[in-house]
Amino acid sequence: MNIGQAARLSGLSAKMIRYYESIGLLKAAHRTDSGYRVYGDDDLHTLAFIKRSRDLGFSLEEVGKLLTLWQDRQRASADVKALARQHIDELNQKIRELGQLRDTLQDLVEHCHGDHRPDCPILKNLESGCCP
Amino acid sequence: MNIGQAARLSGLSAKMIRYYESIGLLKAAHRTDSGYRVYGDDDLHTLAFIKRSRDLGFSLEEVGKLLTLWQDRQRASADVKALARQHIDELNQKIRELGQLRDTLQDLVEHCHGDHRPDCPILKNLESGCCP
DNA sequence: ACTTGACCTTGCCAGCATGGCAAGGTTGAT
DNA sequence: ATCAACCTTGCCATGCTGGCAAGGTCAAGT
Structure with a gap:
């Protein structure tokens, strides 16, 4: 799916998603030949995780740590x-x-x-x- | 007195005082021939008022309103x-x-x-x- | 095929309030 | 004369988001 739909489904704005990518919170999204970002269910999952963490008042830096822990099976x-x-x-x-x-x-x-x-x-x- | 002393006495930083002046919260301070800002007791009073208001959590915009009311005898x-x-x-x-x-x-x-x-x-x- | 509208891209500017740094001028004391 | 401590302006950074612009792309309708 494109960024717009990912935004709608995750509750973030497209702008925020791009920003999160730019600061390294998200790994760079896949792109179509024409340069559009493409998101899959896994990505959506991550976006929702971020949204929820932000709603709970974690700063983006803290969200980064949480994401790392989340993705670390040995945590x-x-x-x-x-x-x-x-x-x-x-x-x-x-x-x-x-x-x-x-x-x-x-x-x-x-x-x-x-x-x-x-x-x-x-x-x-x-x-x-x-x-x- | 110079901005440094005014800062020390008011509890603000010199930077903040200059900023407040630049956004029109404070009227432009008097200057010496060499361009140094000069503050008197009245100014210090105003600075302390701002400091106290900020400490109470008022935004600079709100502080502006308070200052206006403060200086308006008919308020x-x-x-x-x-x-x-x-x-x-x-x-x-x-x-x-x-x-x-x-x-x-x-x-x-x-x-x-x-x-x-x-x-x-x-x-x-x-x-x-x-x-x- | 062509237009239209919705979408996407990047980039720059805005805000809050403050701190930091740089390059230069002034002052006052040694 | 020199030196430290001060002052000046200006630009950049923060954290997080929105807004706008100029341009490319896609899908649907004509």
Whole structure:
């Protein structure tokens, strides 16, 4: 099949597929005489794997590692687990940070009377960086 | 003071300050005869405002709006409150998404025995995209 | 055979926000 | 005079994706 159909079936865009090939995440696709990329079921499988990994928030670099592990019959599942764990830690870290930002903002918002008067504790805090 | 000191005192980098000026977030700084940018206490105040806003997760575009409101004596605090609320909503949305990703991954990790055997439910799930 | 439209190709530019490096000018102290 | 520390501008890189352009190819309808 051509790239368009591969894109539709995998949920990626044609652009992304070409990009992934260009950065070496995918091995170069077979080509027709006229230069069209051709994909088979195996390739589609790989594309779907990438799509799913991206949806789970893995970076392309991490996806690369996962692909390597996936294609390595000798892999230890511990390796994969470690990678997933690391990603979970990163997610938790990010979640904590965002939560703190939200709480700070929430505090500020609650102290703002929010009417037409110009006096605004939020801006005051942004100025001074203290006393929320 | 020069840009380096302004950077140190505000917590931004000199590079960022120049960038903010180039995109119009900051008005052009005064220059010495030799072309060095010169900052006064007012400018420093503005830089600190930006730094604090960025730390709270506002995008540069949002910081621009906040700056306008900050410098507008006629502003209604309701405007600021609305902007902060919107940002809180975005943060909550992001937190929810990341939390879902983490939970999915956590499930996968828990089903992976994580030893030297190659059989790995995480990779199996990434393949199929179903049955976590 | 010819046109049309949908598809494919490559390549370049855009964004976010920041860092890095280079080549050159300025300042201030030794 | 020299040297270090600073400043200037400019370009490139990141990660990931979208957009647009100019051109080639394919399949179907006329």
